[in-house]
Amino acid sequence: MKKVAYGTALIAVLLTFAAGINATESIESSAVLFLLLNSVPYALISVFLYFSRHQLMVWVNSILLLVLSLAGVATLLYEMFIHKDAQSALAFVVIPLYQLFIYLLLALPAYLFTLKKNNKAG
Numbered sequence: 332m333k334k335v336a337y338g339t340a341l342i343a344v345l346l347t348f349a350a351g352i353n354a355t356e357s358i359e360s361s362a363v364l365f366l367l368l369n370s371v372p373y374a375l376i377s378v379f380l381y382f383s384r385h386q387l388m389v390w391v392n393s394i395l396l397l398v399l400s401l402a403g404v405a406t407l408l409y410e411m412f413i414h415k416d417a418q419s420a421l422a423f424v425v426i427p428l429y430q431l432f433i434y435l436l437l438a439l440p441a442y443l444f445t446l447k448k449n450n451k452a453g
Contacts, residue, residue: 336396340373343400365423372430391441399430
């Protein structure tokens with residue numbers, strides 16, 4: 332499951348970079364900064380997945396990485412290529428923030444549950 336999640340995240344990062352490079356006329360430092368900002372949720376969740384030792388957290392992190400990767404890329408591609416308007420570029424700022432918020436909202440209770448369960452067992 333981890334390998335599938337890692338592969339999906341890598342493809343999501345590559346598609347995000349491709350969409351960002353396609354959307355900009357020239358590669359500037361600000362454009363690269365926004366592209367790196369878009370890869371932060373994928374990298375962060377991948378790191379949490381790598382260090383997950385409890386089986387529940389492996390599943391939660393894997394599923395969230397898969398879902399957030401697919402939803403993030405789909406939303407970005409929709410905003411940049413299908414529903415074009417003057418604010419489409421804001422998707423590069425808003426999507427990673429939503430992804431991080433959703434991850435914290437869903438993974439934190441699972442982490443607290445596993446922490447409580449491990450403290451009872453120990």
